Amino acid sequence: MSTVIKNGTIVTADLTYTADVKVEGGKIVEIGPDLTGDEALDASGCYVMPGGIDPHTHLEMPFMGTYSSDDFESGTRAALAGGTTMVVDFALPSPGQGLLDALQMWDNKSTRANCDYSFHMAVTWWGEQVFDEMKTVVEERGINTFKHFMAYKGALMVNDDEMYASFTRLAELGGIALVHAENGDVVAELSAKLLAEGNTGPEAHAYSRPPQVEGEATNRAIMIADMAGVPLYVVHTSCEDSHEAIRRARMQGKRVWGEPLIQHLTLDESEYFNADWDHAARRVMSPPFRNKQHQDSLWAGLQSGSLSVVATDHCAFTTEQKRTGVGDFTKIPNGTGGLEDRMPMLWTHGVATGRLTPEEFVAVTSTNIAKILNCYPRKGAIMIGSDADIVVWDPAKEKTISSASQQSAIDYNVFEGQKVKGLPRYTLTRGQVAVMNGEIRTDEGHGEFVSRAANTTVNKALSTWKELTAPRPVERSGIPVTGV
Numbered sequence: 177m178s179t180v181i182k183n184g185t186i187v188t189a190d191l192t193y194t195a196d197v198k199v200e201g202g203k204i205v206e207i208g209p210d211l212t213g214d215e216a217l218d219a220s221g222c223y224v225m226p227g228g229i230d231p232h233t234h235l236e237m238p239f240m241g242t243y244s245s246d247d248f249e250s251g252t253r254a255a256l257a258g259g260t261t262m263v264v265d266f267a268l269p270s271p272g273q274g275l276l277d278a279l280q281m282w283d284n285k286s287t288r289a290n291c292d293y294s295f296h297m298a299v300t301w302w303g304e305q306v307f308d309e310m311k312t313v314v315e316e317r318g319i320n321t322f323k324h325f326m327a328y329k330g331a332l333m334v335n336d337d338e339m340y341a342s343f344t345r346l347a348e349l350g351g352i353a354l355v356h357a358e359n360g361d362v363v364a365e366l367s368a369k370l371l372a373e374g375n376t377g378p379e380a381h382a383y384s385r386p387p388q389v390e391g392e393a394t395n396r397a398i399m400i401a402d403m404a405g406v407p408l409y410v411v412h413t414s415c416e417d418s419h420e421a422i423r424r425a426r427m428q429g430k431r432v433w434g435e436p437l438i439q440h441l442t443l444d445e446s447e448y449f450n451a452d453w454d455h456a457a458r459r460v461m462s463p464p465f466r467n468k469q470h471q472d473s474l475w476a477g478l479q480s481g482s483l484s485v486v487a488t489d490h491c492a493f494t495t496e497q498k499r500t501g502v503g504d505f506t507k508i509p510n511g512t513g514g515l516e517d518r519m520p521m522l523w524t525h526g527v528a529t530g531r532l533t534p535e536e537f538v539a540v541t542s543t544n545i546a547k548i549l550n551c552y553p554r555k556g557a558i559m560i561g562s563d564a565d566i567v568v569w570d571p572a573k574e575k576t577i578s579s580a581s582q583q584s585a586i587d588y589n590v591f592e593g594q595k596v597k598g599l600p601r602y603t604l605t606r607g608q609v610a611v612m613n614g615e616i617r618t619d620e621g622h623g624e625f626v627s628r629a630a631n632t633t634v635n636k637a638l639s640t641w642k643e644l645t646a647p648r649p650v651e652r653s654g655i656p657v658t659g660v
């Protein structure tokens with residue numbers, strides 16, 4: 177059974193042209209004019225683009241005494257509704273738990289996925305078992321990315337010595353280090369001080385995590401990655417302080433990428449000052465939303481290429497779950513949703529405003545991360561042989577975002593009331609039409625794990641350079657005799 181997407185304009189990260197796309201057996205099999213097949217999808221007036229890849233989700237994540245409310249079923253359904261065809265979630269070992277044990281838990285949860293997915297592994301503690309299992313995770317389980325939390329002291333946070341050990345191990349294994357960059361010690365101190373002074377509301381969450389703590393941690397992670405000789409990916413880059421560190425590192429030739437979230441690009445800190453406690457608490461996430469200057473910096477980073485990927489960090493908690501933190505902002509579960517809205521919001525605020533070209537949109541929502549994660553061109557491409565993960569994007573289609581009509585399991589949406597223009601007409605996941613003119617036809621369990629090999633070309637270049645420039649003893653002809 178073949179499907180032809182007809183009359184559309186193909187947009188990839190580097191090319192825009194008119195052609196039909198034929199799909200069979202889950203793959204793109206032909207690209208060209210006047211193609212025929214068993215079934216036709218009309219893409220008149222639409223862009224035919226690689227489906228979005230969201231490299232940062234937390235589906236059914238155990239966190240702050242509860243579980244995030246979107247699981248792999250509702251989360252990937254939301255993804256597909258918004259044109260995203262692959263998600264990358266984080267396998268999170270609890271302190272002392274083995275990596276393979278945690279991975280088994282994520283394998284079990286992900287059987288319900290409607291679209292393809294992959295995992296990052298988190299390093300939440302350090303020891304011989306972690307050191308040993310990292311090799312198996314990379315070489316046998318197809319995971320080349322390892323996340324380190326520099327915040328959440330007493331829970332997920334790792335210290336500098338642990339990070340250095342893990343980064344060094346990753347350099348040996350050809351992996352990539354990921355960091356949540358905030359100075360967890362300072363955040364803990366500021367939080368305690370704020371609470372003691374009677375600042376208990378959600379706005380204090382923002383006070384406790386100023387841009388400086390993110391900038392410092394980003395600089396520190398860059399330095400540690402440089403010492404260890406490993407490429408670094410900084411998740412949820414939210415402010416100029418962190419962006420500046422990434423920008424500088426990249427200009428120095430370091431292999432560092434930054435990932436702003438759609439929330440930080442489009443929502444600002446004023447949300448935390450809303451008189452409605454629920455409104456403010458629903459938007460509590462780390463790092464918090466920032467001011468307009470920081471937002472402008474993130475947009476400029478996407479335009480200039482110093483920031484590479486737009487993600488969501490989708491980690492959705494219901495209002496009821498958020499209310500655990502009434503009277504103590506440190507107990508509000510951290511996280512916001514965005515999977516269904518990332519692509520329409522970025523198109524509306526990015527492409528429609530002229531900040532981004534359609535090609536740049538494809539680059540930052542799909543192709544760049546496929547390359548970084550080492551699943552390109554299976555994903556992130558419209559090429560013969562690529563998976564038929566495709567979004568047929570209608571730039572004229574409009575809607576007002578509303579929790580009443582969303583796929584996510586939670587009872588609100590942080591983008592509630594926003595008008596977006598630019599939505600999927602069709603979303604295809606490995607050739608299967610999951611979204612058809614607004615109708616959701618997802619297939620629970622259709623999603624498959626995407627294995628990603630280590631030792632990317634970036635790893636190879638960096639290790640070659642590090643070897644070439646490594647400290648070496650000076651060869652001397654004679655050693656002076658000591659003593660008299």
Ligand SMILES: NC(=O)NCCC(=O)O
Nearest residue numbers: 356461462489491510511
């Ligand atoms: N970002 C956030 O607030 N929650 C999810 C966990 C994380 O990525 O830090």
Ligand SMILES: [Zn+2]
Nearest residue numbers: 356411412462
């Ligand atoms: Zn984080």
Ligand SMILES: [Zn+2]
Nearest residue numbers: 232233234489
């Ligand atoms: Zn996250």
